Amino acid sequence: MRRLLQVRDYIKHKNKKIEDILKSFFLFHPKNIDLSLERINRLLKKLNNPHKKIKNIIHIAGTNGKGSIATILYNLQKSQGRTVNIYRSPHLVSFNERIHIKNKEVSNHYLLNTLQHIKYVNNNEPITFFEIITATAFFMFYENKADLTILEVGLGGRFDATNVIKKNLVSIISTIGIDHKEFLGSTIKLIANEKVGIIKKKSCVISSKQTQTARKIIQNKSLEMDCLFYEYNENWKIENKIFYHGDIQVNLKKIALSGAHQHINFSCALMACIKIKKLNIDLKSLDKILPRIYWRGRIEKVKSNLYPNLEIWIDVAHNKLGFSVLVEWIKKTKIESFYMILSLGIKKDYLGIIKEIKKANPKKLYIVSGKSFNSHNPKNIKSAADKFKIKSIIFEDLFEALNNIKKVNNNYNKKKVIITGSIGLVGNFLEKI
Numbered sequence: 001m002r003r004l005l006q007v008r009d010y011i012k013h014k015n016k017k018i019e020d021i022l023k024s025f026f027l028f029h030p031k032n033i034d035l036s037l038e039r040i041n042r043l044l045k046k047l048n049n050p051h052k053k054i055k056n057i058i059h060i061a062g063t064n065g066k067g068s069i070a071t072i073l074y075n076l077q078k079s080q081g082r083t084v085n086i087y088r089s090p091h092l093v094s095f096n097e098r099i100h101i102k103n104k105e106v107s108n109h110y111l112l113n114t115l116q117h118i119k120y121v122n123n124n125e126p127i128t129f130f131e132i133i134t135a136t137a138f139f140m141f142y143e144n145k146a147d148l149t150i151l152e153v154g155l156g157g158r159f160d161a162t163n164v165i166k167k168n169l170v171s172i173i174s175t176i177g178i179d180h181k182e183f184l185g186s187t188i189k190l191i192a193n194e195k196v197g198i199i200k201k202k203s204c205v206i207s208s209k210q211t212q213t214a215r216k217i218i219q220n221k222s223l224e225m226d227c228l229f230y231e232y233n234e235n236w237k238i239e240n241k242i243f244y245h246g247d248i249q250v251n252l253k254k255i256a257l258s259g260a261h262q263h264i265n266f267s268c269a270l271m272a273c274i275k276i277k278k279l280n281i282d283l284k285s286l287d288k289i290l291p292r293i294y295w296r297g298r299i300e301k302v303k304s305n306l307y308p309n310l311e312i313w314i315d316v317a318h319n320k321l322g323f324s325v326l327v328e329w330i331k332k333t334k335i336e337s338f339y340m341i342l343s344l345g346i347k348k349d350y351l352g353i354i355k356e357i358k359k360a361n362p363k364k365l366y367i368v369s370g371k372s373f374n375s376h377n378p379k380n381i382k383s384a385a386d387k388f389k390i391k392s393i394i395f396e397d398l399f400e401a402l403n404n405i406k407k408v409n410n411n412y413n414k415k416k417v418i419i420t421g422s423i424g425l426v427g428n429f430l431e432k433i
Helices: 018-027 038-046 065-080 108-122 128-141 189-200 214-224 258-274 283-292 320-333 350-360 378-387 398-407 423-432
Strands: 057-062 084-087 099-101 146-154 170-173 204-207 228-231 238-239 242-245 248-251 300-302 310-313 340-341 362-367 392-395 413-420
Touching: 018 108, 018 128, 038 108, 038 128, 057 065, 057 189, 057 204, 065 084, 065 258, 065 283, 084 128, 084 283, 099 128, 108 128, 170 189, 170 258, 189 214, 204 214, 204 258, 214 228, 238 258, 242 350, 258 320, 310 398, 310 423, 320 350, 320 413, 340 350, 340 392, 340 398, 350 378, 362 378, 362 398, 378 392, 392 398, 398 413, 398 423, 413 423
Parallel strands: 057 146, 057 170, 084 146, 170 204, 204 228, 310 413, 340 362, 340 413, 362 392
Antiparallel strands: 084 099, 238 242, 242 248, 300 310
C-alpha cells in the first residue's frame, strides 16, 4: 500500500527557514481545505484589516484559465507603466511565484519576515494553509500599495479566502467545468453557484466561454448584483485569431501563449482593459506586448540539454476540461507519433481524462507516480488505458520514463514528448532540468 503524502510534504523551499515556517502552517488545522471565511477574517482583524485598505482589485475565478487571465492582465498593466500586486496559486517551482509586489516576485527576506509576523499574530489559532498565506499576501499588499491588485481565487469563490474583499473593479469568470467535486459539488450548476460568489454589487463582470448552464447562473448573479455584464460570443468574439468588440479589432496572432483557449483567455483580460477606465491600455502597443507574455507550464515547449533528441512540451492540464483543451491543441498543431508522460492527482477523474487522451492518439502513454503530490495508482490508470486501447507502460519516475523514450529508435528527427497531468509533475520536471 502506497504511503499518502501530506500536503506539507509538497512544500519545498531553498531557504530552509521559509520552508519550515510554511510547513508549520499545516499544523494549525486538521484539514488542508475547509472552505470558510471565518478564520481568515479573524486573523485579518488582528492585523487591522489590511484587505479593506487595498483599492482597485481585479478578482478572477473559474475552473480553467484563471491563472492565465491573471498573468495576461498583469503583463498588460505592467506594460503601461502601472504597478501591480498579484496573488496566484499554486506555484510550479518556487513558493515566491505566488506573490508579486509592485511588478516583482517577492524576495526571500521580505517573505520570511512577513511570514514570521503573521504566524506570531495568528498565535496558533486554527487556520488552513491557504487562508494564512492569503492573509500574508493581503498584509504585504497593504504595506506596498500598488496601482492595481490582481487576486486569483484558490478554490471555488464564495468561501475562498480571497473573497474577504468587499469591493472590486471587476470580477472575471474563466471557463467553468467539473473539478474539486468533493468541495464544490458534482454538477456545473453547483460549481457555478460557488464561482459567482466573488461578484460584488455595482461592479463589472466579464465571463469567458461557458456552458449554457453556467452562462445563465453568471447572468442572473450579475443582474442580481446590479453589475455591468460582458460575455464571450455575445459582447465580443474571436474569429481567425482576431478580437472583435464593436469598432475595435485586435490581431492576436502574435500571442506567445499556445492554444486557441489562450486567445479566449487573452480576450477576457483585454475586455477588462477596455471596459474599466483604470485598466485602459494603448491598443496600438499590443503588437509589441503579445510576444512577450509568458506563463510557464501552459502548453510550453521546453529545451533541455539532458534530452537533446527530444522535443518536450509541458502542460499543467489536470482535469477533463484541461485535457480537452490540450487534445484540441494537439490535433490543430498536427502533432503525431508523440509520447505522453502522465501523472494524475488522486481525486481526479482519471477515466474521463483517459477518454480525452484517446482522442489525441499518443504513440505510447507513460504512467508515473507523483513524487510531490498524492497521485492515482498507476495500475488503475493503466487499466483505463487498456480499456480504451491506448498502448501504455508504468514507470516509477518521470525521468526514468524520459530516459526510456530517449533510447527508443525511430525515423523522426526528434521524438515528441508531452509531460502533463498535474502541476506537481510539471513543476518537478522544471525544477530538475
